[in-house]
Amino acid sequence: MGTDVFTGRSLAVIDDLTISERRYLFEKTRILKEALLQDNQDKLSGFRIDDPDFGIYEVFLEDSTRTRESFRNAAKFHRSKVSDLATDSSSFNKGESYADTFNTLAGYHNSVFIIRSKLEGVCRWLEEEAALYAQRNGLTRRPSFINAGDGKHEHPTQELLDEFTFLEDNGWDTSSIHLALVGDLYHGRTVHSKADGMRIFDSVKIDLIAPVELAMPESYRLRMEENGYEVRIFDSIDAYLQQKDIADKWYFTRPQLERMGEQILKRQDELRAKVTFRREFTDSLPKGTKFYHPLPRHRVHPTIPTFLDDTPLNGWERQSINGMYVRIILLALVAGKIGDDFTGEAKRRDRVDEEYIVQVESSKIHASEKGEAYSEGVRPILNGLVIDHICKGDDPATIRRHMALISKVMGLDDGKGGEWISTSKKDSGMYKGIIFRPGSHQLDRKDLKRLAAVAAGCTLNIIHDGQVVEKYRTHLPPRIYNFDDLACNNKACISHPSHNEGVPARFVRTRDNRYSCSYCGTVHTFKEIWK
Ligand code: CP
Numbered sequence: 001m002g003t004d005v006f007t008g009r010s011l012a013v014i015d016d017l018t019i020s021e022r023r024y025l026f027e028k029t030r031i032l033k034e035a036l037l038q039d040n041q042d043k044l045s046g047f048r049i050d051d052p053d054f055g056i057y058e059v060f061l062e063d064s065t066r067t068r069e070s071f072r073n074a075a076k077f078h079r080s081k082v083s084d085l086a087t088d089s090s091s092f093n094k095g096e097s098y099a100d101t102f103n104t105l106a107g108y109h110n111s112v113f114i115i116r117s118k119l120e121g122v123c124r125w126l127e128e129e130a131a132l133y134a135q136r137n138g139l140t141r142r143p144s145f146i147n148a149g150d151g152k153h154e155h156p157t158q159e160l161l162d163e164f165t166f167l168e169d170n171g172w173d174t175s176s177i178h179l180a181l182v183g184d185l186y187h188g189r190t191v192h193s194k195a196d197g198m199r200i201f202d203s204v205k206i207d208l209i210a211p212v213e214l215a216m217p218e219s220y221r222l223r224m225e226e227n228g229y230e231v232r233i234f235d236s237i238d239a240y241l242q243q244k245d246i247a248d249k250w251y252f253t254r255p256q257l258e259r260m261g262e263q264i265l266k267r268q269d270e271l272r273a274k275v276t277f278r279r280e281f282t283d284s285l286p287k288g289t290k291f292y293h294p295l296p297r298h299r300v301h302p303t304i305p306t307f308l309d310d311t312p313l314n315g316w317e318r319q320s321i322n323g324m325y326v327r328i329i330l331l332a333l334v335a336g337k338i339g340d341d342f343t344g345e346a347k348r349r350d351r352v353d354e355e356y357i358v359q360v361e362s363s364k365i366h367a368s369e370k371g372e373a374y375s376e377g378v379r380p381i382l383n384g385l386v387i388d389h390i391c392k393g394d395d396p397a398t399i400r401r402h403m404a405l406i407s408k409v410m411g412l413d414d415g416k417g418g419e420w421i422s423t424s425k426k427d428s429g430m431y432k433g434i435i436f437r438p439g440s441h442q443l444d445r446k447d448l449k450r451l452a453a454v455a456a457g458c459t460l461n462i463i464h465d466g467q468v469v470e471k472y473r474t475h476l477p478p479r480i481y482n483f484d485d486l487a488c489n490n491k492a493c494i495s496h497p498s499h500n501e502g503v504p505a506r507f508v509r510t511r512d513n514r515y516s517c518s519y520c521g522t523v524h525t526f527k528e529i530w531k
Pocket of ligand 1: 063
């Protein structure tokens with residue numbers, strides 16, 4: 001298949017690598033780990049980039065030990081050029097944008113950027129921006145962006161080393177996993193990456209163990225269910241151990257209570273106790289159980305107490321060591337050093353093209369409809385447009401609010417006309433909204449796209465001389481983008497207007513007909529994506 005499959009690729013979320021690609025990466029990591037432990041230099045040289053001009057840049061805008069240092073050591077293994085941006089004294093502090101900063105560094109012959117930031121979706125944005133910069137400036141390599149943890153979103157390279165360690169402990173069997181996620185499931189980006197990450201196993205059972213204050217966000221839990229996982233929820237380790245079906249892999253995370261305000265801090269001991277392992281729990285664990293942790297553990301309040309370090313439960317130390325091996329292989333792949341023999345399913349940029357604005361043929365507009373007298377108040381409309389079936393089935397207050405939004409988004413706030421709430425002819429309890437606008441309104445293809453994006457499921461009637469002469473039905477578009485008044489409502493997203501990074505909001509329809517932000521993955525209804 002050739003090294004091109006991996007060369008120059010970015011890793012913004014774990015799903016940027018297909019299941020086959022990840023399994024290939026793990027197979028290579030297994031061989032590398034063995035060669036390193038045996039000091040087999042012949043084998044190791046097959047993995048080495050061995051190019052002092054190959055630039056790997058670390059940009060950590062949040063603290064790190066494991067991710068930063070394992071990547072730095074991995075880069076040194078490769079005998080490549082390793083740099084570390086001094087973020088405290090960089091031009092970030094003069095208000096420079098992410099795009100300008102990273103384009104500048106790419107111009108100095110750097111090919112891989114490893115970024116940790118509070119801003120979610122930053123690698124996805126830079127991947128696109130830097131590709132254009134590379135093209136404009138004739139750079140020979142398209143830069144790769146590797147997400148080393150972005151806010152509460154994802155930590156895909158941690159996910160890779162977690163998956164590698166689970167597989168190692170499963171004897172490389174991918175048929176099933178039973179995993180308990182314990183601790184701060186709300187803030188923990190490493191557990192969020194499990195929602196797609198665990199798809200490398202054919203059958204997945206996940207037990208979420210956290211008090212409601214630290215519970216897994218609904219969007220990730222739903223994703224797990226959509227991915228076919230069996231998901232169970234428990235408030236505490238005590239509650240979990242009251243039943244008999246107990247996981248043999250436990251993944252702990254550090255409660256980040258300091259992020260949660262006064263009321264939670266007052267209850268911190270009680271909340272921590274719910275997710276901290278105690279000596280008396282040990283007898284309830286199935287034989288062969290392993291504990292894992294992305295680390296760091298809190299030195300005062302570790303959820304895995306230190307008395308467990310020297311027991312067979314300890315999987316977290318080997319997990320941490322595996323981090324460097326996995327990252328060596330990831331760098332070798334994106335540098336194009338290995339990957340030639342990959343034959344599995346490669347990542348495709350799926351672009352769903354479907355018609356979502358359907359014009360009803362004139363012959364199919366029913367005679368009674370053609371003559372249907374839509375009114376502009378007390379008088380029928382002779383010429384104008386009528387948007388019908390708005391928010392059919394919602395309550396009247398919601399419909400009114402949404403009609404105001406449609407009117408604003410479609411630029412229909414000026415001039416004559418009105419909004420009306422009606423009920424379905426067949427069901428008097430089924431409300432719908434209707435917007436009337438008499439006069440001349442020219443709608444081009446972009447306006448129709450806009451209408452579908454803000455008023456999916458409605459009907460647009462163009463009325464001339466009292467007759468419906470054109471009729472369109474709108475459906476949810478597969479993608480919504482290219483409109484200035486779109487916005488992701490996640491304040492931590494790189495595309496949120498408050499960050500002034502100039503990132504145009506863009507959304508992709510989800511399987512449950514909502515819209516996921518292309519950068520941070522936050523899921524919205526189509527009504528929630530407008531500024
Ligand atoms: N697991 C992890 O990301 O650790 P660091 O914060 O030390 O990089």
